[in-house]
Amino acid sequence: MMQKMPVPFSAEQVTALAPDTASVKAGRGLTNPAKWPTLGCNDEAAWGECQGSGSKPYQTQVDFTGPGFKCSCPSRKFPCKHGLGLLFMAVDRPGSLKEGEPPDWVAAWLQSRRDKAEKKAAAVEAGPKAPTDPEATAKRVAKRLSRMREGAEDLERWMTDQIRHGIAAWPQQPRAHWQSLAARMVDYQMPGLEKEVSALSGMPYQGERWPAMALIQMGRLHTRLEALRRFESLELPLQSDLRTVLGWAVDKEEVATAGERITDDWAVLGQEFEERERLWERRTWLQGRQSGRMALILDFSHGNRAFEIPLVPGTVIQTELLYYPSASPLRALLNAPPASTSPLQRPFKTTPDVATLLQDYAAALGANPWLTQYPAVLAQVVPLHRDLGPDQPSQWLLRDNQGTLLPLHPFTAGRHGWELLAISGGHPLTVIGEWSSAGTLKLLACWHEEEGFCAFQETAPA
């Protein structure tokens, strides 16, 4: 009997949605029909009532589009274990969900989600609610610029001082040598520089090439300060790029009015998470079916890894993206929650070889010198593993059909290189990754003719 499979996700993808490993385990623990007095689904959604510790069962529902989650339990994790458990059931045991019409509480929620999405799209369509006072805006911008320029002078003075007297003593300096300066960058309304300045404090531990690395880092800061000095003469896209790296947020309304909009089927190709002082950053890379464009969706979440709009690698979502103004546009916003979600069969567009990737990257860097991550969808590459001897980390490379070698980021390859090698069997496949200025490719996913799409992800520890 052919089982109908309405769910556009795999169990692995559901796992990747979880905010932490404890939620995966708890969700898994709920994949038992006995825990669910009622369980149902249709093409759009799954729902169920889950017996918790209280007398009244929790009402749990999952909208496959997106996906979207809702549960009446008091958990602050998102999605909660009930939502994950329900989705696990729908994926791994579709037989235990009864197909049919959703009950009222589900129908009402689904309807409100659709309405909200439409309303939101309409609101953006209508443009900013109240026309802002251009004079007041100009005044605000001027005030912020002058505050930032004070900070720029402070930082420039510090760097000049360091270079004049030499940085030989850095390895002996306490962290305070950098920390208070870094903290002041926040006061000067340039929070983007805080991380960059603190990064200097770690340089003396980077091996014997540390002075060169410290110089490159200070050089990066120097160009930003230089550009800030000339802010008014920069083109709007470059202004926006500079604002991004300085941490001067370009708000959604500005994006909606000034940026490019593209409606397309977007393949969710890969995702990378980074945590810094309990702030989680999620970078999701999309690729448009018709437009062929790449996009980066950047989200932040404080405390745990729970993001408002779940984006699942290996799916295709239909939606409109708003690109941030940029000299090399990549970053974008979802204008509305996805209108449909389906499994991804294969990447829409690939780069034929390493040389082309590096050319594209250089061109992008030429337009926006502060670009840090760049997406790569490399076709026909073979993963290579080099054993450098016992107790040495292995070296991982991709080799294209020209014989050109691209190093993989040692950390991501350490975790997933073997999986990539196992999937490829030494044959060419498509690798999706994040190329960075460090000169290595972070492994995000791969696509193989027979094995299909495969994302490399890690669930956050609890």
Next chain:
Amino acid sequence: MSAPFWKQLSTAALLGTARTPALPSLPQDLQDLALDESSAPEARLLRTAAVAGLAQIAGLQPASTEETLPEPAAPSPQDVCRDPQVVSLLAQIATEGPETLLAEACQLLAAAGQSLPHRLLPTYFDAAYRSSALRDPVLKAAGSRGAWLSAKNREWRFAATAGIDEIDIRQWEEGDVASRTRYLQALRQTDADRARELLEKTLAQESARDRVTLLGALRTRLSPADESLLQNLLTSDRSKEVRTLAARLLSALPQSAFALRMQARLQPCVTTEKKLFRTHWVVAPPQSFPTDAAQDGIEEKPPGSVRVGERAWWLRQITARTPIAWWTAHTGMTPMELVLWAAKTEWKDALLQGLAEAVTLQDTDPAWIHAIINADVLPPQEAAELIGGLDAKDQREAWLKLASSAPSLTWWLRLVMKAPITWDTAFWLAVEKRIIAHLHTDAAQYDYELRNLLPELACRIPMAATSSPTPWPTGAKHWSSFEDAAHRFQQTLERRSRLRRMLNSKL
């Protein structure tokens, strides 16, 4: 940018522009970008670093190779498991365990003629690297892709040498004492004399503790050819532990001079007596310490920790060192009869202890083990070690019997789970009954070990017994702290049965 360029720029920055105003020069077209002659040397250095840094990442020249690609694997093996629900379950099992379930999943997969999904191979190989018990099952399910992959990873080399007994002289020449002992044991199987010669050559250079460990290897295929080495050690080794072990091994050789001397000492102690037309066997220890006994390792004074009389102490030691078969031959009684008889004698403790020690030290027949276990003379730790020598059915009985004297439920459970016996439904129900009884006690409250054992335990249960759910004592006082463990137990059982269902397995 070249290395000398960065070196020069770094030197300038390390010393400070106040001391070294000279900067390395950039290529001409970059120099134009970087230089503003009017600015201060500090700004020029920063600008040079900025331009050079950017040029370096934008103009990265990747390495290339002319080498031919390594031999690829067979492109798409037919037997790879592709059912998404099975793949998902295999992935869950790999991350959540327990270990035994990984082994079982691999066995079921292999029995169904399928191999592990490619992506999961590294996870299963890593698990097999950590636990050697997983190696066989994982290799059986690894398929052709697994064979190809494992050859590339140093830690997964076990796959290449699987099936071949790893007997490599380097283990002997370079290994630590544990691997040297393993080497000796392996060599004893194929060439016992050669193994003894190696041991003999090395003994003089080893510490007392290592001598004991290495000498233990002689238990494997012990034969009269080993006697002279053992006799030498008994007479002249400096360490008492070595001498004791040599004596034990000699007692396991019934035809050795040592064993004959012991029999000669024991013989006069075990005699018949006529009483009212019937012949009784009686026992009496030697009246005085036998003159030559000390050189065979028999002690005259009991150690402070053993509270017995001297004569009882002698009897116990002589009994322990006499080949156990002497008893049945000499008295015509069966082991069970002998144990029952010994328990009625005046020297009950010395005799039973001695017999139990003899049974522990010598490879003996199941009848003796059965008799000794039934006599309840051995501490449970030692009894547990003997159970393996019994017949299958007797083993199950012996384990259940041992439960009552065991120091703790988990101590017992751990051993029972490891024991190489088949669990039938009756046996599981008996184990289950003990666990449930334990859960009603106060000791259960802090029994974290039991909680951790439950998932592994779920893998031991015969599938036939899983149709009726375990009647967990949900009303017990400390039940709430076990709920989670019971849930994992249930989940493991359920995964086992789902796996069978999905693979149409008859196992």
